[in-house]
Amino acid sequence: MHRRLKPAGAIVLAEGITPFHPCFIEDPVGADNIDNMAEVARKISVPIATGERLSNPQEFAMLIRRKTAAYLRPHVCMCGGITGAKKIAALAEANDLMVVPHNPLSPVSTAACLQIAVSIPNFALLEYPGDDQPALSERFGATGVEGGVRKKDMVKETFACQDGFMSIPTRPGIGIALSDRLEERFPYRRPLKTRLHIDGSVVDQ
Numbered sequence: 395m396h397r398r399l400k401p402a403g404a405i406v407l408a409e410g411i412t413p414f415h416p417c418f419i420e421d422p423v424g425a426d427n428i429d430n431m432a433e434v435a436r437k438i439s440v441p442i443a444t445g446e447r448l449s450n451p452q453e454f455a456m457l458i459r460r461k462t463a464a465y466l467r468p469h470v471c472m473c474g475g476i477t478g479a480k481k482i483a484a485l486a487e488a489n490d491l492m493v494v495p496h497n498p499l500s501p502v503s504t505a506a507c508l509q510i511a512v513s514i515p516n517f518a519l520l521e522y523p524g525d526d527q528p529a530l531s532e533r534f535g536a537t538g539v540e541g542g543v544r545k546k547d548m549v550k551e552t553f554a555c556q557d558g559f560m561s562i563p564t565r566p567g568i569g570i571a572l573s574d575r576l577e578e579r580f581p582y583r584r585p586l587k588t589r590l591h592i593d594g595s596v597v598d599q
Contacts (some may be wrong), residue, residue, distance in 0.1 A: 397421045397598065401430050408438035417519075418443040418465050418494075431462040441465060446496035449473050451481045458489050465518060469496040470506045476568075479506075483514040492518035501525050501549045505568040508553070512562055522560075525552040548573055548580060 399407065404422035411419070418441040423430045425447040435442050441464035448454055449472050457463055468482045483493045493516050495507040504522065511517045525546035546552045550571040553560050563569020573579070589597040 397424050399423055401433050404434045405437050408434070408440045412438075412440055416440055420444070420467070421446070428456060428460050428462060431457070432460040435462050443467050443494055445469075445482075450478070451485055454482045454485055458485060458491065463491065465492050465494045467494050467496045470510065471499060471503055476506055476509055479510050480514060483510065483516060487514070487516045492516050494518050495520055497521040498523055500545045501552050502568075502570060502572075504553055505563060505570045508560060508563060509568055520560075522555055524555075548576060 399422055401423055404419075408419055408422065419438075420443045422434050422438075422442060425431070425444055431442065431444060442462060443465035444463045445454060445457060445467040446469045448457070448468070454466055454468070457466070466482060466486045468479045470476060470479045473479055473482060479493075479495065486493050493510075493514060495510055497503050497507045497520055504520075504525075507520055511520055526544060550573055553563065565571060591597055
């Protein structure tokens with residue numbers, strides 16, 4: 395689903411899955427329309443998680459005031475890093491909300507998210523897509539896949555996930571060691587590509 399539904403459809407879907415008691419429903423409607431998200435939240439009993447598209451505490455404060463979500467999803471790579479994410483977590487804590495960091499990109503992002511997870515009282519769970527595959531930005535058309543570059547190639551050692559749990563890193567800093575010659579495999583400037591629909595329009599992913 396993930397931002398693909400209009401409010402009416404999102405409400406019908408949420409009602410259909412309610413008997414299964416999901417933890418939350420993520421971005422049932424477009425995240426750029428807070429009014430729509432608030433309308434859906436008022437009319438369903440399944441908790442909503444949202445926020446991965448937002449970049450600062452002020453935007454999250456607007457979400458909170460409109461009572462749009464039970465779980466906030468700051469993206470550590472675009473909300474001001476660990477400090478920015480902790481500010482957002484503090485806003486959530488003050489309003490009895492939980493935090494589910496958005497984490498689709500790399501082991502570096504995972505390392506930062508783990509620091510957040512152990513330093514806030516309202517951490518719920520962490521998105522973890524695994525490190526043996528290309529990052530989402532790579533899989534959906536950016537450079538890297540062609541050369542077989544995987545997320546775990548960025549670091550010398552990744553974080554093991556066992557039965558849904560991860561150990562807290564003990565290395566200095568955020569707990570990772572970058573791979574040698576990393577800048578050659580993951581260049582700072584890359585050709586900008588994106589997924590397209592069959593008609594040529596851009597996919598909002």
